[in-house]
Amino acid sequence: AQSVTQLGSHVSVSEGALVLLRCNYSSSVPPYLFWYVQYPNQGLQLLLKYTSAATLVKGINGFEAEFKKSETSFHLTKPSAHMSDAAEYFCALTGTASKLTFGTGTRLQVTL
C-alpha cells in the first residue's frame, strides 16, 4: 500500500520567515510525488512535482521541495513567506497503485 503523512495540520509563520511543510511517504516502488495548494473557495492547483529527475524540484511562487529517498521525505520549503501564501497544502504520491493518494493537508497561516 502507498501512503502519505503530513506532519502538522496547522503551521503558522511570520511574513518573511522560512516556510517548511513536512511530508513523508511510503511506497514499495519509486514514487512520483506532488505538492498541491488550495486557496480559499478554490480547487487544488499543482505547485510542483517530482518524477525521478532532479531531487530538488522548483515550483511556482518560489516554493521548492527536495526528494530524500533515505528519509522517505519530500518537504516543501520557501525562503520567505508572503501573506498570499496562506492556504492549505497537500502532499500526494502515485506509487504502487495508478492513482494519486493525498495526505491530510497542512493549513499555512502567515502573520504580520
Added chain:
Amino acid sequence: DVKVTQSSRYLVKRTGEKVFLECVQDMDHENMFWYRQDPGLGLRLIYFSYDVKMKEKGDIPEGYSVSREKKERFSLILESASTNQTSMYLCASARGRGATNEKLFFGSGTQLSVL
C-alpha cells in the same frame, strides 16, 4: 488553460434523495476523478475513469456510482443520500490514459449538505 467545471458550488439535499454531481472538462483529457474532501482527512478518491464508459473504484466507493457517457463529462451519483455524505466534492482531470505522473486539474468543488 484547462477548465474543469462543476455544475453547482453549493447543494442542499434531503436524506434518501438521489443526487447527481456533474463535472465537465474542456481539454480532451482521458482521465477523470472524483474526490471528497473532509477536514482532517484530506482528499479521498471515490471513483475514477480512464476512458468513456469505463470506471474504477477508488478508496471509498460505497454509496456512490459514476457515469461517463462522453469523454468530457464525468458524473457522480449518490443513489440515496445520507448525512455522512455531507462533504466537499472535487472533480479532477488529467491527460494520458492511465498516466500516473500527470498533473491533475481540479474544479472548484461542490459543497454538498445532506439534511
